[in-house]
Amino acid sequence: MIRKSVSVLLVLLMMVLLLSGCQPDEGFVPESDADAKPAYGDTFIEASIGEPSNLLPILATDSASSEINGLVYNGLVRYDKNLKLEGELAESWDISPDNLTITFHLRKGVKWHDGAPFTSADVMFTYRLYIDPDTPTAYAESYKQVKHAEAPDDYTFRVTYDKPYAPALGSWAMRILPKHLLDGVPITKSPLSRHPIGTGPFVFTEWQSGEKVVVEANPDYFEGRPFLKRVVYRVIPDQTTQFLLLRNGDLDYMDLSPIQYQTQTDTLAFERRFNKYRYLAFSYTYLGYNLERPLFKDRRVRQALSYAINKQEIIEGVLLGLGQAATGPYKPDTWVYNPNVKRYPYDPDKARALLAEAGWHDSDGDGILDKDGRPLQFTIITNQGNDLRIKTGEIMQQRFREVGVSVKLRVIEWAAFLKDFIHAGNFDACILGWAGGPEPDQYNIWHSSKTGTRELNFIHFRNAEVDRLLEEGRRTFDQEKRKKIYDRFQEILAEEQPYTFLYVAESLPVVARRLHGIEPAPAGITHNFIRWYVPEEEQKYAR
Amino acid sequence: MLRFLAKRLLMMIPLLIGITLISFVVIHLAPGEPTDMQTDLNPDASVELQERLRAQYGLDQPLYVQYGQWLGRLSRLDFGESFSLDHRPVMEKIRERLPITIIINLLSIILILAVAIPIGILSATRRNSLFDRATTVFVFIGFAMPSFWLALLLMDYGGVRLGLFPIAGIRSLGHEYLSFSARIWDLVHHLILPVFVSAFGGLAGFSRYMRSNMLEVVRQDYILTARAKGLSERVVIYRHALRNALLPVITLLGLSVPGLIGGSVIFETIFAIPGMGKLFYDGVMMRDYPLIMGVLVIGAILTLVGNLLADISYAMADPRIRRS
Numbered sequence: 090m091i092r093k094s095v096s097v098l099l100v101l102l103m104m105v106l107l108l109s110g111c112q113p114d115e116g117f118v119p120e121s122d123a124d125a126k127p128a129y130g131d132t133f134i135e136a137s138i139g140e141p142s143n144l145l146p147i148l149a150t151d152s153a154s155s156e157i158n159g160l161v162y163n164g165l166v167r168y169d170k171n172l173k174l175e176g177e178l179a180e181s182w183d184i185s186p187d188n189l190t191i192t193f194h195l196r197k198g199v200k201w202h203d204g205a206p207f208t209s210a211d212v213m214f215t216y217r218l219y220i221d222p223d224t225p226t227a228y229a230e231s232y233k234q235v236k237h238a239e240a241p242d243d244y245t246f247r248v249t250y251d252k253p254y255a256p257a258l259g260s261w262a263m264r265i266l267p268k269h270l271l272d273g274v275p276i277t278k279s280p281l282s283r284h285p286i287g288t289g290p291f292v293f294t295e296w297q298s299g300e301k302v303v304v305e306a307n308p309d310y311f312e313g314r315p316f317l318k319r320v321v322y323r324v325i326p327d328q329t330t331q332f333l334l335l336r337n338g339d340l341d342y343m344d345l346s347p348i349q350y351q352t353q354t355d356t357l358a359f360e361r362r363f364n365k366y367r368y369l370a371f372s373y374t375y376l377g378y379n380l381e382r383p384l385f386k387d388r389r390v391r392q393a394l395s396y397a398i399n400k401q402e403i404i405e406g407v408l409l410g411l412g413q414a415a416t417g418p419y420k421p422d423t424w425v426y427n428p429n430v431k432r433y434p435y436d437p438d439k440a441r442a443l444l445a446e447a448g449w450h451d452s453d454g455d456g457i458l459d460k461d462g463r464p465l466q467f468t469i470i471t472n473q474g475n476d477l478r479i480k481t482g483e484i485m486q487q488r489f490r491e492v493g494v495s496v497k498l499r500v501i502e503w504a505a506f507l508k509d510f511i512h513a514g515n516f517d518a519c520i521l522g523w524a525g526g527p528e529p530d531q532y533n534i535w536h537s538s539k540t541g542t543r544e545l546n547f548i549h550f551r552n553a554e555v556d557r558l559l560e561e562g563r564r565t566f567d568q569e570k571r572k573k574i575y576d577r578f579q580e581i582l583a584e585e586q587p588y589t590f591l592y593v594a595e596s597l598p599v600v601a602r603r604l605h606g607i608e609p610a611p612a613g614i615t616h617n618f619i620r621w622y623v624p625e626e627e628q629k630y631a632r
Numbered sequence: 633m634l635r636f637l638a639k640r641l642l643m644m645i646p647l648l649i650g651i652t653l654i655s656f657v658v659i660h661l662a663p664g665e666p667t668d669m670q671t672d673l674n675p676d677a678s679v680e681l682q683e684r685l686r687a688q689y690g691l692d693q694p695l696y697v698q699y700g701q702w703l704g705r706l707s708r709l710d711f712g713e714s715f716s717l718d719h720r721p722v723m724e725k726i727r728e729r730l731p732i733t734i735i736i737n738l739l740s741i742i743l744i745l746a747v748a749i750p751i752g753i754l755s756a757t758r759r760n761s762l763f764d765r766a767t768t769v770f771v772f773i774g775f776a777m778p779s780f781w782l783a784l785l786l787m788d789y790g791g792v793r794l795g796l797f798p799i800a801g802i803r804s805l806g807h808e809y810l811s812f813s814a815r816i817w818d819l820v821h822h823l824i825l826p827v828f829v830s831a832f833g834g835l836a837g838f839s840r841y842m843r844s845n846m847l848e849v850v851r852q853d854y855i856l857t858a859r860a861k862g863l864s865e866r867v868v869i870y871r872h873a874l875r876n877a878l879l880p881v882i883t884l885l886g887l888s889v890p891g892l893i894g895g896s897v898i899f900e901t902i903f904a905i906p907g908m909g910k911l912f913y914d915g916v917m918m919r920d921y922p923l924i925m926g927v928l929v930i931g932a933i934l935t936l937v938g939n940l941l942a943d944i945s946y947a948m949a950d951p952r953i954r955r956s
Binding site: 132134140142143148149150151154222225226227229277278282283298299300321323324325326327329330333334336337339502503504505507508509512541542543544630 | 662663664665668679681682684685688716717718719720725728729784787788791792795799800801802803805900901902903904905906907910917919
């Protein structure tokens with residue numbers, strides 16, 4: 090008996106091993122065309138790598154929470170599909186001629202999901218909560234710039250600043266919280282962190298820890314009821330599992346990895362069932378030099394290293410071509426991006442020449458440049474868990490070696506990486522990335538006042554002109570004038586090369602084909618999520 | 633016997649305190665703090681906020697004060713509040729994850745025993761036969777094969793292509809609309825692959841152990857006596873040899889009691905199972921001290937209890953130990 094079952098198992102195992110060579114056998118779903126009519130109903134299932142931490146937007150910093158909060162809550166303003174600010178809970182706003190006061194005129198008749206009316210008191214309450222020292226929020230900085238806030242009537246909210254502050258308007262995209270449910274309770278103890286109540290297009294229904302969060306359409310939403318009846322966020326921590334679920338029809342949306350995008354989804358069968366999208370993400374990866382180290386104080390060395398790196402090779406090798414070379418801290422398709430800055434095409438000869446100019450020669454013939462008896466070598470550190478960065482480091486290591494620079498690569502667990510290396514200033518160079526947004530203010534990353542412990546200018550970049558430009562950029566509202574300021578800022582960064590800006594990766598979302606109404610735009614695809622629909626004959630979930 | 637028990641239980645208290653002290657110091661030795669993880673590299677968070685957060689969590693106190701506070705709370709059976717962004721009681725977070733972890737580990741141990749013990753006995757009694765060699769190869773394939781790889785293969789072929797099993801998770805989407813029996817079946821259906829994968833890797837250890845125990849026992853004089861008496865081979869093996877060969881398994885089982893609440897993070901990640909392994913791993917990565925300590929304390933208690941249970945049941949099963 091046992092012998093039999095064992096041999097059955099063995100055969101099964103062999104089958105599994107043999108089958109791995111076979112062709113995929115995808116199911117076929119009939120395709121319908123553009124004449125599809127919008128209809129209400131159906132469930133949309135997404136996957137999230139991480140479990141949301143907290144559904145009170147003031148406390149949460151993770152992307153899973155923020156995605157769900159984006160459906161449940163609203164801000165006063167938001168970025169539209171072209172990354173311009175438009176009113177959400179605020180119908181309109183006025184900015185005083187001296188740029189110091191913003192008056193928001195709020196939408197009337199908006200109701201919280203529990204039926205209570207939304208008024209300026211909620212906005213006032215949310216603002217006070219953000220600046221309350223007892224609130225452990227990471228987002229207080231922008232609101233501390235406010236000198237005075239008032240709510241003259243139920244539908245007007247006015248803030249006054251000490252100095253003109255250009256990021257101010259965008260900062261009011263923060264999600265407004267219900268005063269009547271949060272007043273008088275310590276924010277960290279509020280039940281709303283597990284059961285949010287907002288004004289947004291979807292109403293929270295349930296959260297099963299570690300499994301899923303479910304929200305349902307808000308029939309009374311002020312911009313109209315969303316077409317999709319229900320949205321389910323499943324917590325699927327592994328991207329490969331997500332992909333299997335997607336292929337099985339258990340998911341309607343996920344973000345693909347470059348390898349999945351290029352080599353696992355290019356079949357006809359897959360394309361019949363899914364639409365793939367690609368657009369540049371609001372983030373970039375860089376090689377940052379610790380400017381406190383004598384080696385990197387010399388600009389020629391930094392420039393030489395930039396010439397020695399083949400960015401295109403990294404994009405091909407690491408992102409499989411799904412990205413663009415970065416030239417500065419801004420995304421290439423935004424208004425603030427300056428394409429006319431000094432570029433560093435791959436040029437090993439120029440790299441060698443610059444290094445020679447800086448006094449580095451290979452005097453002992455070991456293939457490594459040296460100066461005053463010391464070889465040209467340094468260590469690049471990066472954090473564990475990000476394969477793209479590690480591969481990037483390996484590719485650069487090879488290229489550096491070719492121009493006579495010896496580089497070690499060290500991968501360190503995130504917490505230790507920050508504490509013992511980045512914040513301690515204990516590194517030569519690091520591979521890291523910044524995520525940004527439509528707001529171009531880069532004060533916290535590049536201003537010389539932000540070089541303290543645990544602050545973000547940890548490479549200790551100090552440049553008087555950049556300081557002045559960053560201060561001016563914050564105080565200027567006019568977009569054309571701002572562009573001039575930030576154009577110059579980008580020119581200096583390109584010339585100085587405190588970072589070698591490496592690449593901007595692409596977001597690679599894939600959506601089930603039965604979803605219609607998707608409009609790719611500079612802001613991505615989810616900007617009109619409440620207008621996504623499934624035509625009646627294609628709806629999959631009846632309840 | 634009662635006195636022996638009471639003594640053992642009392643001795644567990646200083647042991648437990650020692651374990652917690654060492655764990656507490658060691659996790660605080662690791663670089664990085666929970667406040668770092670929540671505010672670091674966030675352009676909007678000020679240094680002042682980080683200081684305030686540290687004070688809120690009590691991290692600005694000397695380590696021995698923190699330990700004293702923690703121990704004080706523990707004596708009231710309070711594991712404290714998680715340092716992660718959700719600020720939930722640690723007890724609640726653990727309680728949510730415990731049942732599914734225990735179910736999977738229990739089923740997997742039962743499966744391992746049900747398969748490994750017969751394999752061990754048969755390979756011992758038919759030593760060097762084809763069966764012995766085949767099963768040896770089989771269990772070592774299980775031992776050597778990376779579980780994540782096997783899991784992905786089974787998910788792809790058993791789940792996506794053949795449609796036999798659900799791919800991940802522990803419940804279907806419409807679970808709450810199902811009848812009670814359908815819900816149970818739904819859960820079982822979801823657990824087949826995870827339990828199989830987690831048991832497959834454990835077969836080798838147990839079956840080899842069983843095999844060598846059995847070989848050891850069969851060489852003993854009393855087996856020779858039994859055979860000399862003319863007993864049938866069946867009776868010799870299953871009545872006289874097996875019972876003795878099973879004794880050490882009790883110890884092994886006792887040792888695997890703490891394993892009931894532990895889970896593999898890789899395995900849980902791939903199957904999207906909200907279990908203890910992932911909870912603990914994320915806790916360590918975020919330096920969520922109260923959560924880490926909570927899980928460690930439960931693990932320590934179960935280890936001590938498991939050892940005690942093993943000793944007691946050993947004494948009950950084996951008269952030689954009882955008398956000495």
